[in-house]
Amino acid sequence: MIDRRTVEQIARLARLELDEERVVKLTDELSRILAHIDKLEELDVTDVPPLTHGTGGADVYRADVAGPVLDRDDALRNAPDQADGLFRVPRVIGDA
Amino acid sequence: MQAFPAVATIAQDVRNGGRSARSFTDDALARIDAHGEALGAFLHVDVDGARAHADEVDRRAAGGDDLPLAGVPIALKDNLCTNGVPTTCGSRILSRFIPPYDATVVARLRAAGAVIVAKTNLDEFAMGSSNENSAFGPVRNPWDLARAPGGSSGGSAAAVAAGLVPVALGSDTGGSIRQPAALTGTVGLKPTYGRVSRYGLVAFGSSLDQIGPLSRNVEDAARVLAVIAGGDPRDATCSNDPVPDVVAGLEDGVDGLRVGLPREYFDDAIGDGVKTLVRRAANRLATAGATLIDVSLPHTSYGIPAYYIVATSEASSNLSRYDGIHYGHRTKDAADLAETYERSRTEGFGAEVRRRIMLGTFALASGYYDAYYDRAMRVRTLIRRDFEEAFEQVDVILSPTSPTPAFKLGEKTSDPLEMYLADVLTVTANLAGVPGLVVPEGLCDHDGARLPVGVQLMGPLWSEARLLQVGRWLERTREEAISIPEGAAS
Numbered sequence: 253m254i255d256r257r258t259v260e261q262i263a264r265l266a267r268l269e270l271d272e273e274r275v276v277k278l279t280d281e282l283s284r285i286l287a288h289i290d291k292l293e294e295l296d297v298t299d300v301p302p303l304t305h306g307t308g309g310a311d312v313y314r315a316d317v318a319g320p321v322l323d324r325d326d327a328l329r330n331a332p333d334q335a336d337g338l339f340r341v342p343r344v345i346g347d348a
Numbered sequence: 349m350q351a352f353p354a355v356a357t358i359a360q361d362v363r364n365g366g367r368s369a370r371s372f373t374d375d376a377l378a379r380i381d382a383h384g385e386a387l388g389a390f391l392h393v394d395v396d397g398a399r400a401h402a403d404e405v406d407r408r409a410a411g412g413d414d415l416p417l418a419g420v421p422i423a424l425k426d427n428l429c430t431n432g433v434p435t436t437c438g439s440r441i442l443s444r445f446i447p448p449y450d451a452t453v454v455a456r457l458r459a460a461g462a463v464i465v466a467k468t469n470l471d472e473f474a475m476g477s478s479n480e481n482s483a484f485g486p487v488r489n490p491w492d493l494a495r496a497p498g499g500s501s502g503g504s505a506a507a508v509a510a511g512l513v514p515v516a517l518g519s520d521t522g523g524s525i526r527q528p529a530a531l532t533g534t535v536g537l538k539p540t541y542g543r544v545s546r547y548g549l550v551a552f553g554s555s556l557d558q559i560g561p562l563s564r565n566v567e568d569a570a571r572v573l574a575v576i577a578g579g580d581p582r583d584a585t586c587s588n589d590p591v592p593d594v595v596a597g598l599e600d601g602v603d604g605l606r607v608g609l610p611r612e613y614f615d616d617a618i619g620d621g622v623k624t625l626v627r628r629a630a631n632r633l634a635t636a637g638a639t640l641i642d643v644s645l646p647h648t649s650y651g652i653p654a655y656y657i658v659a660t661s662e663a664s665s666n667l668s669r670y671d672g673i674h675y676g677h678r679t680k681d682a683a684d685l686a687e688t689y690e691r692s693r694t695e696g697f698g699a700e701v702r703r704r705i706m707l708g709t710f711a712l713a714s715g716y717y718d719a720y721y722d723r724a725m726r727v728r729t730l731i732r733r734d735f736e737e738a739f740e741q742v743d744v745i746l747s748p749t750s751p752t753p754a755f756k757l758g759e760k761t762s763d764p765l766e767m768y769l770a771d772v773l774t775v776t777a778n779l780a781g782v783p784g785l786v787v788p789e790g791l792c793d794h795d796g797a798r799l800p801v802g803v804q805l806m807g808p809l810w811s812e813a814r815l816l817q818v819g820r821w822l823e824r825t826r827e828e829a830i831s832i833p834e835g836a837a838s
Contacts, residue, residue, distance in 0.1 A: 254710065258710070259706070262706055262709050262710045262713065263706065265709050265713060266664060266693075266705050266706060266709040267668075267671075267686075267689040267690050267693055268690060268693055268694050268697075268702055268705065268706070269690040269691055269693075269694040270694070274702075278702075278703065278706055281703060281764055281765075282703070282706060282707060282710070284765055285656065285707060285764065285765055285768070286707075288652070288653060288765055288768075289653040289656060289657060289720070290653075291649070291650065291653050292650060292653050292654060292657075292723050292724060292727055293723075294650075295647075295650065295727060295730065297723055297726035297727060297730070300726040300727075300729050300730060301726065301729055302722060302725030302726050302728070302729065303725055303726075303728040303729040303732055303779075304555075304725060305555075305585075314581045314584070322448055322449070326448040327448070329446070329448060330444075330445055330446060330448075330674070330675035330676070331673070331674060331675060332672060332673070332675075332676070332677070332678035333678065339673055339674060341673055341685055341688070342682055342683070342684055342685050342687075342688050343683075343684050343685065344684065344685045345684075
């Protein structure tokens with residue numbers, strides 16, 4: 253189960269701004285989804301290791317050599333706002 | 349409308365100078381122009397780029413370049429980055445994104461002479477099972493325009509089923525190639541995790557995602573896989589092992605093959621029409637010298653809960669990069685940086701993407717991690733072991749792909765959990781990393797319509813060649829032809 257306070261807290265962590273209607277709806281939907289997910293508790297997994305690699309292979313290494321990279325203009329081309337070859341962002345701290 | 353020739357025939361024609369790449373490309377563009385909009389299958393048609401590239405292929409072919417996919421028109425799911433061509437992921441947040449590079453699969457297709465003609469519609473960020481979560485509208489199933497083509501590679505599946513392109517690429521995180529293939533009567537292959545580079549695929553669930561082909565026949569899928577598979581220094585999870593020849597053994601048949609039928613995949617939740625056709629395929633295999641063996645994959649029912657924790661957790665992490673700063677949508681209405689993040693993301697993501705980010709953020713949050721993410725990753729090991737034990741007894745597993753044939757648009761949109769359950773027979777392959785191939789078996793009457801049913805073949809890690817060989821046999825001995833549905837050309 254998940255309550256509305258938790259939903260609001262998770263939204264802050266996820267950087268999402270939820271209005272009242274969405275908080276109510278998500279609280280209900282996530283509760284029902286988690287009720288289904290709670291089926292996992294039927295299993296005793298104490299001695300089962302987590303599967304952390306898709307195909308269980310060894311690490312794959314590459315030579316530590318610099319390759320071609322995007323040039324600055326290409327990297328900035330999709331930026332919503334830019335100036336002087338840099339990403340421009342709104343004020344981070346303090347009043348305008 | 350007549351289907352395109354086989355991929356090998358197109359390429360041979362173009363290499364021999366019998367017909368130009370430009371002519372095949374113009375044919376595909378004309379089909380897309382005539383029928384694409386009614387299906388909602390495409391988000392961008394690259395008319396000028398495709399023609400220019402086709403002309404270049406013709407020059408290369410004339411110069412004697414040995415191009416395995418010379419002049420083959422191909423459509424790409426719009427979560428594959430294409431240099432200079434819009435890539436939206438079906439999301440408002442990327443609606444104006446133009447990648448400055450090609451995905452590895454795209455570069456390999458171009459090098460092999462394939463011509464990228466269009467980008468296909470999908471559920472936003474590949475999150476969905478019906479293609480109704482696209483910010484740019486749903487895709488319609490060519491077999492019945494009132495029905496969903498499945499998802500999330502719904503646009504690629506519909507485009508191939510309707511004969512608008514001979515082949516397309518999709519991506520499969522929990523069934524997103526295989527389920528739409530089954531629902532549209534097309535062939536769909538999810539390779540082993542690590543067989544195909546994910547570089548340039550917009551990430552959803554990084555430990556689950558694989559790129560693969562959708563096509564009208566098994567050989568075409570094999571020929572596309574042969575081009576896109578193999579190690580890539582830009583994807584550390586992509587295997588550097590040599591890729592076996594997946595075309596040479598296609599006609600080798602099924603004599604002596606051990607075929608597992610997992611009892612959990614034939615339970616009461618699976619429709620009778622679907623079960624009947626899967627059993628028909630099994631019986632045909634038995635009469636041709638294969639042995640049918642009942643097997644059990646006992647943790648199948650834990651697949652959906654484990655999948656929706658693992659996939660959403662990885663998605664919540666992957667999608668944290670959409671910050672309104674580097675690329676993608678930025679809100680016009682923010683006082684500071686924190687508000688820029690929150691409003692850009694809230695305005696840019698659709699309801700299902702927000703829901704999954706929330707679920708994944710919850711599962712990874714301090715205090716919940718052990719109960720959810722860690723537990724799901726352990727259950728994943730149990731699911732992997734189920735497959736390992738089954739593959740000690742059998743060479744391949746034969747099963748249904750989707751519990752039912754194509755459902756109606758709007759039928760499952762009110763309840764997210766009901767939509768999630770549509771993936772019950774496909775998510776386990778992603779969790780275990782094993783490959784899965786869907787081949788159409790026939791048509792069945794369902795809910796007042798005549799609709800295709802695809803069977804699923806799963807095999808051990810790296811067994812694509814075997815799956816394609818068995819799939820080719822099932823296709824060759826199929827009792828019904830799967831043609832282009834008439835509705836598609838209306």
